[in-house]
Amino acid sequence: MPNRSAALKVRILVMLSIALIGAMISTPALAQDSETGPSILELDAPFDTSHAPDGPYQLHQSMLRFPPGAEAPLHYHGGPGYITILQGELTLFEDGEENVYAEGDSLIETTDVLYKGGNYTNSDTVLMVTYLVPEGEEVTTVVDDPDAPDPPEIVSETLAGIVHEVDDPPSSYDLVHRTMIYEPDQEEATLSPIGDTLLTVVEGELEVSDEEAIASIGAGEYVHLQGGSEQTLTNPGDEPVVTMSTELEPHIYGIVPDTGSPVDRTFAMWLIFMAASALLVVGAVLRLTNTNYRNESS
Numbered sequence: 001m002p003n004r005s006a007a008l009k010v011r012i013l014v015m016l017s018i019a020l021i022g023a024m025i026s027t028p029a030l031a032q033d034s035e036t037g038p039s040i041l042e043l044d045a046p047f048d049t050s051h052a053p054d055g056p057y058q059l060h061q062s063m064l065r066f067p068p069g070a071e072a073p074l075h076y077h078g079g080p081g082y083i084t085i086l087q088g089e090l091t092l093f094e095d096g097e098e099n100v101y102a103e104g105d106s107l108i109e110t111t112d113v114l115y116k117g118g119n120y121t122n123s124d125t126v127l128m129v130t131y132l133v134p135e136g137e138e139v140t141t142v143v144d145d146p147d148a149p150d151p152p153e154i155v156s157e158t159l160a161g162i163v164h165e166v167d168d169p170p171s172s173y174d175l176v177h178r179t180m181i182y183e184p185d186q187e188e189a190t191l192s193p194i195g196d197t198l199l200t201v202v203e204g205e206l207e208v209s210d211e212e213a214i215a216s217i218g219a220g221e222y223v224h225l226q227g228g229s230e231q232t233l234t235n236p237g238d239e240p241v242v243t244m245s246t247e248l249e250p251h252i253y254g255i256v257p258d259t260g261s262p263v264d265r266t267f268a269m270w271l272i273f274m275a276a277s278a279l280l281v282v283g284a285v286l287r288l289t290n291t292n293y294r295n296e297s298s
Contacts, residue, residue: 062161071118071152074145078137081109088125092117170250204241
């Protein structure tokens, strides 16, 4: 009987530990009504930010169009760049190595690599780009290219672009690109970002409201949405509204999925370590108790 009781206790402890770990690593999802919320135009692309600088830094967000034949000369960046191909194809030379990126692909440009490239197809290429640039650094610096002494004849066009000062970024986070379209006859949508978000209008005009105020955001303008806030987004016009957003999504996990208090990744890992340690200690005690029982019985 003691053997069965001890084994049962171990199984119960294992199940409780697994449930606790599963709860801690559950990530809250971006709140969005599937029936009335905005549809994803091209992407929902997360990036690892292991190359990101410490704050403060400038966040440069833009949507670029490369018409057929447009090129970017040889250059490097003062901060990491997070790029997603929204349309078409981009050929990029990274320290001389050629790579081709198609619609839906994402890439990260680092500060220690020389880049050049362009659109060598017959249709437009559209990119969403976010650069995180420390104070005192330039976003892009063009360098002499012995293989291309003349500047490009066709260059990219900025469809929309903003610069935002980030003083205190999360200690650990993902950077997430999103592009959305709001149709004229679409019902208002509710957006509840997990982390601070920069929402920029590329085309049209968007109304963004909370419990206190309503703001009208036109093409080329942006709004800073704080993480944990709830916003109502409405297209008041007759044409679709196209937006892009960059979210700094902190690594947080709910103690109880969806409704629990958030904890950061370091604290969550500490809790997992403590739970596992407690399980090992209890298991050792149970084994010792079982050994003593056998010795007494014999």
